Amino acid sequence: MKTVIIDYGSGNLHSAAKAFERAAKDFKIKADIVVSNRPEALEKAERIVLPGVGAFKDCYEGLLAIEGLREALQEQVITKGKPILGICVGMQIMATRGLEHEVTKGLGWIAGDVKPIAPSDPTLKIPHMGWNTIKPTSQHALLDGIATGDAGLHAYFVHSYHMEPTLPEDLIATSDYACEITAMVGYDNIVGTQFHPEKSQTLGLALIANFLRWRP
Amino acid sequence: MLKARLIPCLDVKDGRVVKGVNFVNLVDAGDPVECAKAYDAAGADELCFLDITATHENRGTMFDVVKRTAEACFMPLTVGGGVRKLDDIRNLLLSGADKVSINSAAVSDRQFVKAAAKKFGSQCIVVAIDAKEISLGRFEIFTHGGRKETGINAVDFAREVASLGAGEILLTSMDRDGTGQGFNIALTRAIADAVKIPVIASGGVGTLDHLVEGIRDGHATAVLAASIFHFGTFKIAEAKAHMAANGIPMRLVTGA
Secondary structure (H helix, E strand, C coil): CEEEEECCCCCCCHHHHHHHHHHHHHCCCCCEEEEECCHHHHHHCCEEEECCCCCHHHHHHHHHCCCCHHHHHHHHHHHCCCCEEEECHHHHCCEEEECCCCCEECCCCEEEEEEECCCCCCCCCCCEEEEEECEECCCCHHHCCCCCCCCCCEEEEEECEEEEECCHHHEEEEEECCCEEEEEEEECCEEEECCCHHHCHHHHHHHHHHHHHCCC | CCCEEEEEEEEEECCEECCCCCCCCCCCCCCHHHHHHHHHHHCCCCEEEEECCCCHHHHHHHHHHHHHHHHHCCCCEEEECCCCCHHHHHHHHHHCCCEEEECHHHHHCHHHHHHHHHHHCHHHEEEEEEEEEEECCEEEEEECCCCEEEEEEHHHHHHHHHHCCCCEEEEEECCCCCCCCCCCHHHHHHHHHHCCCCEEEECCCCCHHHHHHHHHCCCCCEEEECHHHHCCCCCHHHHHHHHHHCCCCECCCCCC
C-alpha cells in the first residue's frame, strides 16, 4: 500500500519520509513510502501526506506552481475520498483562507481562516515553539492509543498562526498557550495536525502509524 | 501547557564529536550520530550540532552527519557553525536539519537574516548571539569565539534580528562560557525581555540550578548545555526532574 508524501518545495521531506518508514516498521504495518511531486503518483497512492513549512501564501503558491497538482489533489481527496494528512502549514492551506501578511485563498477543504495566535499572557513568546500536550475535543482514529491531556504525551509545535475552523465539529484537538490553539482538525477522510508528528517522538510515531492504518 | 526545553549541544569537527561524550554503552563516543541517538533516547527536547570544522573542504562531512541523524532521531535538530550563504542553509535543511543557526554572518550582514527568513521561513532561522557584559548592564556582541569585540549593543542587535525575521535567538554568555558558573542572568533577561521570539540561554552551565535560573530568572524559554551532559556529570532525566521540582514546566522523560 502506497503512501505519497507530496514534495512541492516546502521543506525537507527526507526526515519526514524516514519517520513514516520508522512508524511502519515499529508498528508492523506494510507501507511503501514515496516522496513525489507528480500528479500521477497520487493516482496510485492509497494515502497522501501534505507537509508544509514557511508562510501560508508561499506554501500554497508552491503547490499551485506544480502543474496539475492542485487538480490531482482535489480529485483524489475530495472526489475519491483518499485519506490525507496535512502537517503544519500543509494543514493550514486546507482552510478557506489564510490571513498571514495578506488574505490568501487556500484549498478550501476545511471551512475556516488561518489567523495569528493570540495568547492572553503578553509575556508568552511567538512563535509557539516547543513541546505541548494536546486535548481531544472529539474522538479520532489518529489518536487511538495515545495518552492525551495534561499528563499525556507531548507534540512538537512551531508556528505563529493556526486554523480557526468555522464548524466546531471539524476541531479534533486543541493545545493551551494562554489561548486555545488548534492542534488537529478534520472530517471524513481529511485530517491535519498543527504540530509536527515527524518530530514528536513517541506521540508522533504512534499518530503516523494510526494514519497508515486509518480507514475513514 | 508549553514546556521549557532542554537542549544538549555537540561540537562537531570534521564529522567527529570534539572531546567525545562520556556515555556508557555507546559504541562510538566520537560519532555524532551515536551521541544524538543516545540523547534522543534520554529524552532531550531538541539537539544542537555546532560545526567547528575549520576548512571549507571538510564541511561536506557535516551534511552526512545531519542526514544520518535525521534518519534516526525524530526530534528537532538545529545546526550551526560557518553558515554564511543561503546555499549553506539550503544544504543543511536538505540534509535534514530543522533549524539553522547563523552567527557571525548575521553580525557582518543583517540583511542576510532577512533574506534567509524570507527564503526558508522564520521557523528555521536561529540567530546565535555571543555577548559579554562589558560594564554593569551594558552588553556587547563579540565574534571569533569571544575574542573580537564589535561595539554592537547586544539588546539592540537582538531586537533588530527579530524584526528582520529570525525565529529564535541562541544567546551565549561569552563571559561565562566554559566557566561552569552559570548563565549571565542579567544579559539573558535583558535580551529575553526585549524580543517577542523565544530565547535559548547558553554558556556557563555547571550545576542543575543554573538551568533553573536561566528559565526562571533569565526568562529564557529553553536552556542549552554541553559539557555537563557529555562528561556524564548529569543525565538529561535528572536535569529535567530538577527543573520540574523547581516549578518549571518540563516534558518529563517518563512517557515523554
